[in-house]
Amino acid sequence: MLGITKDVVTEISKYYLIALILLIPVPLAGDYITHVTILVMLYAVTAASLDILVGYTGRLSLGHAAFFAVGAYTSTLLAMNWGVSPWIGIFIGGLMASVFGLILGVPSLKLRGPYLAISSLGFGVIVWLMLINLDWLTRGPLGIPGIPPLPRIGPIDFRSKVAFYYVALAFTLISIFLLHLLTKSRIGKILMSIREDEDAALSVGVDVPLFKVYAFLIATFFAGISGGLYAHYLRYISPEISTLGESIYILSMTIIGGFGTLIGPVMGAAVLSLLQELLRSYLEYRYLIYGMLIILVMKFFPSGIYGIVQFILRKVRE
Amino acid sequence: MILEVEGVVKRFGGLVAVDDVSFSVKEGEIFGIIGPNGAGKTTLFNVITGFYKPDSGRVRFQGKDITGMRPNKLAKLGLTRTWQIVKPFLGMSVLDNVLVSIYATKGVISGISEKAAVEKAEEILEFAGLLHRKDILAEALPHGERKRLEIARALATEPKLLMLDEPAGGLTPTEMDEVMEVVRRVRESGVAVVIIEHNMRVIMNVCERIMVLNFGRKIAEGSPEEISRNEEVIKAYLGERFHVRS
Numbered sequence: 242m243l244g245i246t247k248d249v250v251t252e253i254s255k256y257y258l259i260a261l262i263l264l265i266p267v268p269l270a271g272d273y274i275t276h277v278t279i280l281v282m283l284y285a286v287t288a289a290s291l292d293i294l295v296g297y298t299g300r301l302s303l304g305h306a307a308f309f310a311v312g313a314y315t316s317t318l319l320a321m322n323w324g325v326s327p328w329i330g331i332f333i334g335g336l337m338a339s340v341f342g343l344i345l346g347v348p349s350l351k352l353r354g355p356y357l358a359i360s361s362l363g364f365g366v367i368v369w370l371m372l373i374n375l376d377w378l379t380r381g382p383l384g385i386p387g388i389p390p391l392p393r394i395g396p397i398d399f400r401s402k403v404a405f406y407y408v409a410l411a412f413t414l415i416s417i418f419l420l421h422l423l424t425k426s427r428i429g430k431i432l433m434s435i436r437e438d439e440d441a442a443l444s445v446g447v448d449v450p451l452f453k454v455y456a457f458l459i460a461t462f463f464a465g466i467s468g469g470l471y472a473h474y475l476r477y478i479s480p481e482i483s484t485l486g487e488s489i490y491i492l493s494m495t496i497i498g499g500f501g502t503l504i505g506p507v508m509g510a511a512v513l514s515l516l517q518e519l520l521r522s523y524l525e526y527r528y529l530i531y532g533m534l535i536i537l538v539m540k541f542f543p544s545g546i547y548g549i550v551q552f553i554l555r556k557v558r559e
Numbered sequence: 560m561i562l563e564v565e566g567v568v569k570r571f572g573g574l575v576a577v578d579d580v581s582f583s584v585k586e587g588e589i590f591g592i593i594g595p596n597g598a599g600k601t602t603l604f605n606v607i608t609g610f611y612k613p614d615s616g617r618v619r620f621q622g623k624d625i626t627g628m629r630p631n632k633l634a635k636l637g638l639t640r641t642w643q644i645v646k647p648f649l650g651m652s653v654l655d656n657v658l659v660s661i662y663a664t665k666g667v668i669s670g671i672s673e674k675a676a677v678e679k680a681e682e683i684l685e686f687a688g689l690l691h692r693k694d695i696l697a698e699a700l701p702h703g704e705r706k707r708l709e710i711a712r713a714l715a716t717e718p719k720l721l722m723l724d725e726p727a728g729g730l731t732p733t734e735m736d737e738v739m740e741v742v743r744r745v746r747e748s749g750v751a752v753v754i755i756e757h758n759m760r761v762i763m764n765v766c767e768r769i770m771v772l773n774f775g776r777k778i779a780e781g782s783p784e785e786i787s788r789n790e791e792v793i794k795a796y797l798g799e800r801f802h803v804r805s
């Protein structure tokens with residue numbers, strides 16, 4: 242289907258099996274490591290979903306945190322006001338993020354380069370302002386505490402970090418696997434043709450606006466679901482999760498990891514989260530550090546951490 | 560008639576880039592458009608292929624009015640163009656470059672099996688003499704091969720009319736011959752071709768009929784022999800008598 246052959250599925254599945262085996266024992270390392278890994282995984286999916294826009298379709302977005310936040314708030318509000326089970330709410334949160342993706346994606350279809358970046362930045366700020374000012378709905382800057390956890394299944398209580406860890410692990414591997422298949426599919430190739438040259442793509446029959454909208458729908462859906470899981474894990478959210486800084490943080494993961502590779506942003510999420518943990522006491526300098534890292538990576542290693550890893554692997558083989 | 564252009568006008572502010580141009584192309588012929596720089600050839604091309612909307616005038620393809628229709632729709636109908644400055648999908652393999660055309664015109668979700676799509680893409684690459692290059696990235700191709708990839712990618716949309724914007728531009732004489740060989744074979748397979756070209760050797764050798772533009776206006780139309788003897792054309796464009804080499 243969609244040009245995905247059995248060979249491709251088998252080849253890719255291998256890596257996910259290895260990742261699964263490596264990640265299963267993580268909770269043995271204690272609560273702190275488990276907690277950090279959960280956050281890394283949620284960010285990894287968000288950064289990978291952004292890569293569909295930035296790396297594959299060539300649509301720079303400076304507002305991706307907004308979709309993460311829309312997913313988080315949707316699922317939270319559904320659970321707290323209408324008692325919707327978070328299992329369903331998280332999914333609806335993903336769909337709601339896609340609706341917001343449409344709201345940004347359709348009017349910005351014709352924008353290119355810096356104009357697109359600015360419009361996405363503006364959109365992110367609008368969402369942030371809405372979350373702050375619609376206090377009858379969102380409690381404004383206070384945020385929402387006491388969000389219900391994922392409902393228990395039989396004896397499994399998802400308030401425990403270990404139990405939640407395996408939910409996040411399953412979600413992460415499945416999401417990135419699906420996005421990975423997407424990039425290998427016909428849709429992936431069509432998106433890449435748009436990234437390479439919109440006019441050339443149009444001239445060979447590609448419905449460019451339609452596929453740009455698809456890219457927005459897919460990328461925002463996964464960001465929204467990550468946001469939902471985040472909300473029911475930390476059980477507290479505030480407009481802080483949708484700030485411009487947060488969007489730049491996610492974009493940094495995608496770029497420093499290596500955009501257009503899908504796996505690079507996953508590595509980027511891991512490295513930047515680690516960095517953030519190590520530099521806890523210098524948190525105010527973090528954007529300075531990310532900014533410098535982005536410049537250094539763009540200048541010397543445009544293919545990012547992924548490219549560096551590949552380079553080292555090649556040297557080792559030789 | 561596969562293509563009929565009627566009284567097309569395209570203005571950019573005060574400049575009339577294409578001024579009331581009409582012509583038609585028969586099934587299976589190679590039709591040339593020549594003219595000095597700035598004569599409006601590429602603008603006319605962009606109007607026909609849907610990249611510009613004309614200020615007035617009509618364009619009909621196989622009897623159907625296609626004026627202002629979007630380029631991707633036209634490609635699906637069978638009217639496909641190439642670009643003067645080639646636009647390969649640089650970061651994709653040569654095979655994927657051609658596959659994009661097949662997916663886009665045959666259907667992304669369904670419409671053609673992956674095996675059939677790849678077979679077809681390989682057949683077209685073979686036709687364009689690029690099959691041995693299929694797995695490398697398009698950015699690694701030299702200019703001559705990029706020109707042929709440009710044509711291969713357009714052919715993969717299964718056009719009935721292929722519009723080539725300076726297919727020999729910037730090529731060495733040998734590369735030029737290779738590209739022209741491909742163009743001739745395209746015609747033999749029954750596809751009509753419209754060519755914009757600067758190179759007189761190419762246009763005189765390959766075209767059956769030629770239209771000459773100057774300052775956005777059509778000043779002549781006819782066989783290569785007629786064009787090369789037309790006084791106005793000689794004055795406007797050639798500057799001196801040009802004789803057809805046979």
